[in-house]
Amino acid sequence: MPTFAPLFKKGAARPQNMIPMHRNILSFIFLFCFSVFAFSQANHEQPTGEQPAQTEAGQPGAIDGGAEQGDAQGQEAGNSDDHDAGCGPQEEHEFNPGATAFHHIADQNIYSIGPWSLPLRCILYAPEHGWSCFSSAKFHADYHGNGHEAIDKYVLVDGMVHRINDPSFPDGEVEVGHHPYWQKVKQDDGKEKDVPFICYQAKLYPAEARSTADGGLFGGGITSFYDFSLTKNVVSMMLILALLSWAFLSVAKAYKNRDGQAPKGLQGFIEPIFIFIQDEVAKPFLGHKWEKYLPFLMALFFFILGLNLFGQIPFLGGSNVTGNLGVTMVLALITFFVVNLSGNKHYWEHIFWMPGVPAWVKTILTPVEVLGVFIKPMTLMLRLFANITAGHMVMVIFVGLIFVFSKSGENAGAGYGTAVGSTILTLFMMSIELLVAFIQAFVFTILTASYIGAATEEAHH
Amino acid sequence: MGGSIAAIGMGLAVIGAGIGIGQIGGKAMEAIARQPEAVGDIRANMILTAALVEGAALIAIVVAFLVA
Numbered sequence: 001m002p003t004f005a006p007l008f009k010k011g012a013a014r015p016q017n018m019i020p021m022h023r024n025i026l027s028f029i030f031l032f033c034f035s036v037f038a039f040s041q042a043n044h045e046q047p048t049g050e051q052p053a054q055t056e057a058g059q060p061g062a063i064d065g066g067a068e069q070g071d072a073q074g075q076e077a078g079n080s081d082d083h084d085a086g087c088g089p090q091e092e093h094e095f096n097p098g099a100t101a102f103h104h105i106a107d108q109n110i111y112s113i114g115p116w117s118l119p120l121r122c123i124l125y126a127p128e129h130g131w132s133c134f135s136s137a138k139f140h141a142d143y144h145g146n147g148h149e150a151i152d153k154y155v156l157v158d159g160m161v162h163r164i165n166d167p168s169f170p171d172g173e174v175e176v177g178h179h180p181y182w183q184k185v186k187q188d189d190g191k192e193k194d195v196p197f198i199c200y201q202a203k204l205y206p207a208e209a210r211s212t213a214d215g216g217l218f219g220g221g222i223t224s225f226y227d228f229s230l231t232k233n234v235v236s237m238m239l240i241l242a243l244l245s246w247a248f249l250s251v252a253k254a255y256k257n258r259d260g261q262a263p264k265g266l267q268g269f270i271e272p273i274f275i276f277i278q279d280e281v282a283k284p285f286l287g288h289k290w291e292k293y294l295p296f297l298m299a300l301f302f303f304i305l306g307l308n309l310f311g312q313i314p315f316l317g318g319s320n321v322t323g324n325l326g327v328t329m330v331l332a333l334i335t336f337f338v339v340n341l342s343g344n345k346h347y348w349e350h351i352f353w354m355p356g357v358p359a360w361v362k363t364i365l366t367p368v369e370v371l372g373v374f375i376k377p378m379t380l381m382l383r384l385f386a387n388i389t390a391g392h393m394v395m396v397i398f399v400g401l402i403f404v405f406s407k408s409g410e411n412a413g414a415g416y417g418t419a420v421g422s423t424i425l426t427l428f429m430m431s432i433e434l435l436v437a438f439i440q441a442f443v444f445t446i447l448t449a450s451y452i453g454a455a456t457e458e459a460h461h
Numbered sequence: 462m463g464g465s466i467a468a469i470g471m472g473l474a475v476i477g478a479g480i481g482i483g484q485i486g487g488k489a490m491e492a493i494a495r496q497p498e499a500v501g502d503i504r505a506n507m508i509l510t511a512a513l514v515e516g517a518a519l520i521a522i523v524v525a526f527l528v529a
Contacts, residue, residue, distance in 0.1 A: 280505055379516035386519055443512045450509065 087177060087199035095408050097400035101393040105320040108159035108232045109136045110145055113317050117141060120235060122161055124154060126225035129171075136161075136229075142178065150176045150200070154225075155207055157196045162207035164198060165224040169205055176200045180207065214325075233327065236319035240306040248302075277301050281446050285453035293452055296338060300331065301445040308388060308437035312430065318395075322440075323388035325381070332381035335448045340373065343455035376451055380444060387440050391433040398422045398429065467525040474525070478518030482511045 111118040119137030126132070132152050139147030139156040147156030151173050153164045157180045177199025185195045185206070197204040210227035212220030247266060254267045263271045282290040282297055307321045321327055349355060351369040354362055401422045406415025489507040493500050 280501065284505075375516075375520070379519055382519040382523055383512065383515060386522070439508065443508060446505065446509055447512060 087181060087202060087204055095400070095403045097397045097404060100400050101396040103158050104318065104396045105323060105389055105392045106158070106160065107320075107324060108145060109156065109161050109227075109229055110141055110159050111232045111235060111317055111319075112145065112159070114315055115143070117145070120232070121230045122154070123228040123230070124161060124163075124225055125228065126153075126163060128224070129153070138173070146179060148175060148178050150174050150198070155198050157198075157207055160209065161227055161229065162196060162198075162209055163223070163225045164205045165208050166205050169200065174200065232317060232319050233321045233324055236307065236310060236317070236321050237327075240303070240310055240321075244302055244306055274298065277442075277445060281442075281449045285446070285449040286456070287453065289456055293338075293342075293449070297445050297449055300335075300448060301441050304331070304384065304444055305437065305441035308441060309434075311388065311392065312433055312437060314430075318392065320389065320392050322384055323392055325385050328381040328385045331384070331444070332377040335380060335451065336374075336377040339376075339448075339451045339455050342452060344458075346457065347455040376447075380447060384440055384444055387436055391429070391436055394429050395426055395433075398426045467528045470528075471522050471525040474518045474521030477521075478514055481514035485510050485514065 109120055109122055111120055119135045122132070122134055122136050124132045129152060132154065134151060136156065138149060138151055140149050141147045141156050141159070145156065145159030149155075150164065150169070152171050153166075153169055155162050155164060155176060180196035180198060181204060182194050182196055184192045187193050196207045198207050208223040208225070209220065210225060211222045214220045247270065251267050251270050254264070258264065258267075277298060278290075278294060281301075282294050286293055304322055307327075310316075311319050311321060311323070351373065352366055354365050354369070357365060399422060402415050402418045405418040406412060485507055489503050492503050496503075
């Protein structure tokens with residue numbers, strides 16, 4: 001792992017720092033415990049508050065569990081009688097940590113920070129309807145990200161825009177049932193898939209997810225609409241882009257203004273990392289051409305590092321940008337093009353006709369080398385995706401343990417007991433993930449550098 | 462059924478990667494103990510090699526996901 005220890009001055013300030021450091025960590029643990037409790041409280045109030053609305057469909061107004069939810073929401077719960085009526089009660093299902101984790105790491109059309117959710121712009125295209133552009137606030141989403149309105153057949157399910165591809169469903173804004181009904185539907189290829197059904201006028205309509213370009217490999221495919229929205233991931237990326245631009249422009253200015261002086265402030269933070277990548281990654285792998293590729297490597301490293309770290313700030317949306325296969329695929333594609341476009345004669349010779357090897361070995365070696373050209377960027381894509389996604393999921397699953405052991409609030413004692421344990425485990429995992437954020441950014445950069453180095457190496461035989 | 466076989470495959474892939482990365486880490490520790498002044502070079506190469514081993518395991522895991 002890349003420690004920058006040799007670059008920083010050792011010793012000196014350590015002893016005085018020790019005590020406040022411990023205090024900081026302790027107070028952080030307490031804060032975190034408290035937040036987890038608050039979070040668990042909020043979560044099991046949700047079902048008790050909502051249940052009367054569903055089970056006592058005949059008596060509107062008989063809502064006594066929603067004391068915490070305030071008048072406005074109580075009224076909405078009353079209204080939901082009308083909109084969910086006829087579709088039957090929702091089946092009770094046990095808390096599923098895996099599904100919760102997948103929901104939390106997914107991209108969303110709203111940006112929710114704690115109880116607040118910031119609406120984002122939805123830009124949607126359906127071939128049969130054309131473009132739609134509106135703010136996701138129009139869906140009137142609740143705490144779980146389920147919309148209460150349908151707009152031009154678009155509905156919000158778990159924070160993601162879905163579309164009801166049914167000609168009998170009306171265009172324009174209509175109010176729909178507040179909770180999706182998840183049902184297993186058999187696909188054409190024989191696999192079962194969970195599909196959300198939306199209740200509208202006592203009828204259930206299946207809602208389709210947005211189109212994805214995976215060709216069905218990861219359960220997606222081309223559906224009836226395309227989503228070009230400013231999602232949570234896009235907004236996080238823009239934020240990091242703005243932050244990095246500001247940081248690097250101000251550091252560049254500081255180098256101009258403070259020429260010959262010791263680095264200060266932000267300069268002192270960026271410089272050791274920059275020098276580390278330059279000296280440990282760019283120079284040894286790229287030889288005398290290192291200056292040409294340095295901007296690319298730095299952009300990769302700081303972009304990935306910034307997004308990795310941003311996703312780990314607790315209670316700030318936890319956006320999982322580098323854990324999104326699309327994002328890592330684009331990063332890997334850029335590497336693929338840089339490597340292969342800068343590849344010289346020797347690089348291609350080593351792939352297609354390895355010199356100094358008997359002919360019959362070449363027949364085996366060439367297909368392997370050609371495959372390697374594509375497998376290298378693919379592993380880059382998967383490595384970053386898998387590491388960051390796994391980190392985010394572990395965090396959610398540790399918090400989810402509270403609900404598993406407390407049986408979703410039935411056994412409060414076990415819940416509080418587990419909360420302490422899972423808080424400590426989560427903190428431990430968070431510190432590991434902090435390392436992983438650096439390591440993965442470093443690994444992506446060093447592998448890219450080594451691929452470029454191999455592609456541009458001059459022959460010496 | 463396909464899912465459980467895929468799960469076994471994932472487990473096997475992880476065992477292989479675990480042995481590989483363990484060897485890399487162990488040997489790197491030995492090398493650092495023998496030559497502490499070369500710690501920077503050894504660490505960079507250790508991470509690079511571990512990443513390559515990890516790549517093989519990742520491909521296996523993704524194939525297992527696709528089969529499941």
